[in-house]
Amino acid sequence: MLPMQAAAIARRARGSIPARTCPAPIVATVPSIRFPARPYCHAIRCIASYAGSRDDTMSTDVSGETARSRLFVHSVEKCFSVLEAFHGVRALSLQEISERSGHDKSTCQRMVHTLAQLGYLDQCATTRRYALADRVLDLSYAFLRHHPLIERATPILMDLRRTCDARVDLSLFSQSSLVYALRLQARAEHYYTNLVGRRIPLFCSAGGRAVLAVLAEPEARALVTAEDRRPLTRFTRTGIDDVMTAVAEARRDGYAVAAHEVIEDEVVVAVALTDAARRPFGALHVAGEAGRWGDPDEIARILPGLMRAAALVGGAPA
Secondary structure: OOHHHHHHHHHHHHOOOOHHHOOOOOOOOOOOOOOOHHHHHHHHHHHHHHHHOOOOOOOOOOOHHHHHHHHOOHHHHHHHHHHHOOOOOOEEOHHHHHHHHOOOHHHHHHHHHHHHHHOOEEEOOOOOOEEEOOOHHHHHHHHHHOOHHHHHHHHHHHHHHHHHOOEEEEEEEEOOEEEEEEEEOOOOOOHHHHOOOOEEOOOOOHHHHHHHHHOOHHHHHHHHHHOOOOOOOOOOOOOHHHHHHHHHHHHHHOOEEEEOOOOOOEEEEEEEEEOOOOOEEEEEEEEEEOOOOOOHHHHHHHHHHHHHHHHHHOOOOO
16 A cells, blocks of 8 residues: 555545545556566476486485585586596496496586596597596695605605615505505516505505504404405405404504415515504505515514604604
8 A cells, every 4th residue: 555545545534535535546557577488497497306316305304414415516426436437447438437437328428528628538539438637647746745744754665665675655544445655666566566546455455454453453343344355366365254363463463464465476564654642544565575575584674674664654753
């Protein structure tokens, strides 16, 4: 009701003006607005896509999982799953990427196109197959170049290599496995034994067992139980009890030994790296040929240097 109408009705109620002189109601007209149909339909499609999506779910639940989902960007997860599809292979077709990543072919097509435009994937003009491009190394370099542990450990491992005359490796305890972050060869070996970035399981590696030995027995057993314990060689011990026996020996001795279990004809001695709270964050490994290191005296010779190096890398006084 407009103010003029309200005043006239009030005067009429008081009898100040006859009813017939009451001005006719004033009707305010609002021009109709024609909204384009396309944005509306687009909004409907967006809501429908959320309703039918298996990944992006709209929910009023306040649980921790839902709180995570509100911040979790599923399209980024899909992008990285496409990159991780290349684990263990050189090149993949679009169909193979779809099968390995678990996403439909249309989604993978958009993802690989974007990654190729950004320089993280290359496509062969002849076969049309995709492969990881050299730009993925940029992130590895940034990680290694600015990691304080790598900077501190490099001269220590170089000295240890000279003392032991054997390959020395530094691995990081990450995602219930170990990942090699620094590797220094001493002799001519297979080229892949010098590559960083390889993940190895805890249950069968010397470094993994050294890390497990620092943990409480229930925590160590839970990690071993949850692992995919497929054998890497014909000598790999996969039984939980067998693995936990080796872990108990490492806990008793302060170091772990694994022979032929990750690479045949190779013996590895490892010591866990721990922080001030005695939590493991990685391991130091010394690897040698089985024939050369079959003598227990050879292992006893390198242990003092390995222990000292582990103390220096971990920041403890040697």
